[in-house]
Amino acid sequence: MFNLIYKNGFIFLIVSLILVSCHSKQSSEKQIRSISMGETIDHIQFDYMPFPEGYGYMENLKALQQATDNNNTQVIRAHAWSLWAGIMQPVDGLGWPIWYTWPNTKGAFAVTEKQLMAAKTRNSKVPKSINTKKGASLRAVNKTNRQSAHAPAVDTPSPIYKVPKAVVTEFPGAICQTSSGGKTICDGEHFVNNGDIMIPTESLSMEAMQDIRGNKLYLKSTLDAAHQEGKPMINVTNRFVVTKHMYWPVKAEGITVIPVWKDNYPDSFTGYAGYEFWDTLVALEPSNPDSVGTQVEGAFLYHVLNNEGTEVIPTVRGEAKVFSINDFYHHKVTQADWDSFDEADKAIITAASYWANDQPFEVGDYLISIAMHVNTKELESWTLQSVWWSDTPNIGMYAQNRPVLPQAQGPWDHYLLTDAYAVPAINGQVKKAVNPYIEGVIHPIATNCRNCHVRAGWPQNKASYQNAGCPDLLADLTPQSQCLQGITLSDYLWIIPDRAQ
Ligand code: HEC
Numbered sequence: 001m002f003n004l005i006y007k008n009g010f011i012f013l014i015v016s017l018i019l020v021s022c023h024s025k026q027s028s029e030k031q032i033r034s035i036s037m038g039e040t041i042d043h044i045q046f047d048y049m050p051f052p053e054g055y056g057y058m059e060n061l062k063a064l065q066q067a068t069d070n071n072n073t074q075v076i077r078a079h080a081w082s083l084w085a086g087i088m089q090p091v092d093g094l095g096w097p098i099w100y101t102w103p104n105t106k107g108a109f110a111v112t113e114k115q116l117m118a119a120k121t122r123n124s125k126v127p128k129s130i131n132t133k134k135g136a137s138l139r140a141v142n143k144t145n146r147q148s149a150h151a152p153a154v155d156t157p158s159p160i161y162k163v164p165k166a167v168v169t170e171f172p173g174a175i176c177q178t179s180s181g182g183k184t185i186c187d188g189e190h191f192v193n194n195g196d197i198m199i200p201t202e203s204l205s206m207e208a209m210q211d212i213r214g215n216k217l218y219l220k221s222t223l224d225a226a227h228q229e230g231k232p233m234i235n236v237t238n239r240f241v242v243t244k245h246m247y248w249p250v251k252a253e254g255i256t257v258i259p260v261w262k263d264n265y266p267d268s269f270t271g272y273a274g275y276e277f278w279d280t281l282v283a284l285e286p287s288n289p290d291s292v293g294t295q296v297e298g299a300f301l302y303h304v305l306n307n308e309g310t311e312v313i314p315t316v317r318g319e320a321k322v323f324s325i326n327d328f329y330h331h332k333v334t335q336a337d338w339d340s341f342d343e344a345d346k347a348i349i350t351a352a353s354y355w356a357n358d359q360p361f362e363v364g365d366y367l368i369s370i371a372m373h374v375n376t377k378e379l380e381s382w383t384l385q386s387v388w389w390s391d392t393p394n395i396g397m398y399a400q401n402r403p404v405l406p407q408a409q410g411p412w413d414h415y416l417l418t419d420a421y422a423v424p425a426i427n428g429q430v431k432k433a434v435n436p437y438i439e440g441v442i443h444p445i446a447t448n449c450r451n452c453h454v455r456a457g458w459p460q461n462k463a464s465y466q467n468a469g470c471p472d473l474l475a476d477l478t479p480q481s482q483c484l485q486g487i488t489l490s491d492y493l494w495i496i497p498d499r500a501q
Contacts, residue, residue: 040365046094046101049204051241054407055086058239061378068379071315071423077401078420080385085412087243090327096331104205106187109218109499116501134362135176135186136309137195141498142442144460148332155433156272156444157307159386161196164303167347188345191247196274196441197356199247199348200368204437207239208379212496220500222353222460227488233479234458236491240377247367247438249353250284251324252332256321256357257281257298258370260391267446274441276301276313282391283320284328286366291322302358315358321391327414329369332470332480338363371437373449375492381422381478382492383451386435387415420449425476432474454479455485456494463497 051057056079067075088097114116136144139158167173176186185193194200204212216222216232226234252254259278276438283298285291285432299317306313331337336347393399398416405412433448434440443452443465455470455476457463458489466473469483479489490496 002209003347012393018384022449025162027463028112028358031322033154046091046197048103049091049098049101049480051205052086052089054100055082055405056377057083057086057241059380064383065379067387067413068279068421068423074401074420076423077417077419078403079383080374080421081412082405083383083385083469084372084387084415084417085408085410086243087370087374088369088410088412090409097329097335100201100202102205104190104204104497105192105202105495106189106211109214109495109501111218111501112119115219119216119219127266129189131177133186135193136178137184137193139195139442144498156270156271156442158274158441159196159276159307160305161311161355162303162305162350163347164351164359166352170350171343171347174342174344185347185351186344189342189346190340190345191348193344193348194246194441195397196439197248198370199249199352200439201245203245205239205241207237208242211237211240217490217496218500223488223490223500224495227458231488232332232485232492233489234496236368236377236493238489240457240493242375242493242495243492244373244438246368246371247331248370249349249356249361250286250330250366250368251357251359252362252364252366253287253355255283255285255296255320255322256367257283257300257316257318261366261388265445267432269446270444272307272441273439273445275437275438276304276316280391281316281318281320282321284368285322289324290375292324294322295319295322295324300356302355322495323391325366325368327411329410329412331365331367333361333363333365333468337361346347346443371435373435373438375449375453377424377491380464382450382453384433384453384492385416385417385418386433386438386449388435388437389414389417410465422450422478423470428476429472429474430476444473450492451475451477453492453494454481455484455487456492457484457489458497458500460497463487 009106064075064079076275087099089103090096123422145342153434163185164174168183176187177183178184184195186194191199191201202405204217212218240364248258260280261278262279262280281298297317299315301313301316304313306357349361353359372446373386376383376414393414393416402413418433418435420430430448430451434445439445439447451473454464455463455465455467467483470477471482477484
């Protein structure tokens with residue numbers, strides 16, 4: 001059954017590729033097309049670029065497994081760095097990185113009313129969300145995984161980002177309702193809504209997309225059935241790659257300042273550690289290359305409320321060293337790009353620009369890569385790695401073990417990298433592995449990718465960040481851990497329980 005759907009999807013893909021290549025002979029415009037996959041929801045995107053050769057993806061997996069078993073940091077981190085550099089390579093003629101051509105969570109978990117009806121029992125109704133455009137930012141989705149009964153010690157009260165009025169007015173079709181009736185921005189075709197200045201995309205390899213669509217992992221009914229059958233784990237294909245990439249909006253004119261991480265909190269800190277409260281700034285002034293290296297005054301963070309919603313958090317002002325835009329992976333947004341974004345994409349980027357720079361985003365402005373997670377199922381226990389930009393990229397443990405990648409374009413070595421492969425634990429504990437930008441705004445700072453992702457599963461009321469049976473955020477959990485029994489694990493993937501419809 002699965003094979004059939006998979007093949008159909010694939011044949012359809014080939015057919016669309018042929019159609020597109022015929023079409024492109026007639027027109028020199030940038031090609032945007034719809035791919036239908038398996039069970040089919042159209043997903044607008046560019047021609048799919050697979051993971052490039054020469055960056056170790058799916059190569060020497062036996063050696064990688066051995067290195068993981070033996071905690072060979074050099075081999076593990078060289079692989080992790082290569083995956084990051086590889087997936088950021090620019091696509092010829094497109095000016096976007098490879099992952100941008102990939103399907104993403106919006107398309108992977110989309111359902112039509114008909115599909116949802118078909119998946120439901122006769123007596124149950126289609127949830128209202130289909131009609132009323134419900135939505136939730138990633139910040140909000142994350143909170144729902146942190147059940148207070150399970151996680152009494154973990155509290156990260158975050159600032160509140162209300163959708164700016166100008167965004168509501170300009171992009172009315174992009175506004176979704178939160179579960180409590182408030183306004184939020186819906187997820188877009190290319191970018192999802194983080195609920196703050198960062199602009200995320202969770203992209204999926206084609207094989208990952210086909211797995212989710214072909215096996216109907218986007219439906220709660222599939223997860224329910226697996227759980228009722230007592231399945232301990234929903235296994236996905238070993239060619240599953242999933243990322244979470246964060247852009248930050250930068251104005252073409254004037255000074256944009258960006259907060260940078262300086263190990264601001266001790267591991268014992270369990271409160272909110274988001275970028276709003278870091279104390280170091282760097283600046284970008286793309287229209288004035290002569291300013292690189294100088295110190296300037298700058299400001300960021302506008303119209304953001306404290307956790308109680310009672311006061312505006314003061315705009316952060318200070319001195320910042322100017323860096324070159326070329327020190328960041330960046331994309332200058334063209335008119336054609338802007339036209340290819342849907343209303344929600346535009347609303348997400350515009351809101352981010354208001355919160356960061358108190359100005360709307362305009363064609364010609366930049367999106368810069370500030371942080372990225374890359375997870376692959378090359379190993380049964382996954383490879384988990386994450387990077388963030390740094391003004392001191394050659395200092396400290398997160399700078400270590402960079403391989404030489406002469407073919408890699410772009411400033412991949414201006415970032416720091418952490419990894420969370422399944423290496424033997426020491427005294428039952430794994431090391432801290434977090435991305436300060438991404439985890440800082442949603443999780444306590446002393447956590448570990450693996451410890452948290454292995455908990456992902458179904459049903460939602462059993463799987464959470466801190467199951468009562470295993471509260472330790474740095475414990476060496478595996479799918480076999482006692483406290484995860486009785487849950488149908490979703491193979492280290494939180495998007496599945498979070499987003500299934
Ligand atoms: C305390 C829990 C927690 C920690 C720690 C954590 N994550 Fe996640 N992560 C999540 C949740 C929840 C989501 C789902 C967001 C959504 O619904 O889109 C997620 C999403 C992701 C995704 C998108 C695919 C997926 O599995 O949902 C990637 C990739 C990812 N995280 C990588 C990492 C990496 C790498 C680290 C470590 C640097 C990390 N995460 C740390 C909870 C965590």
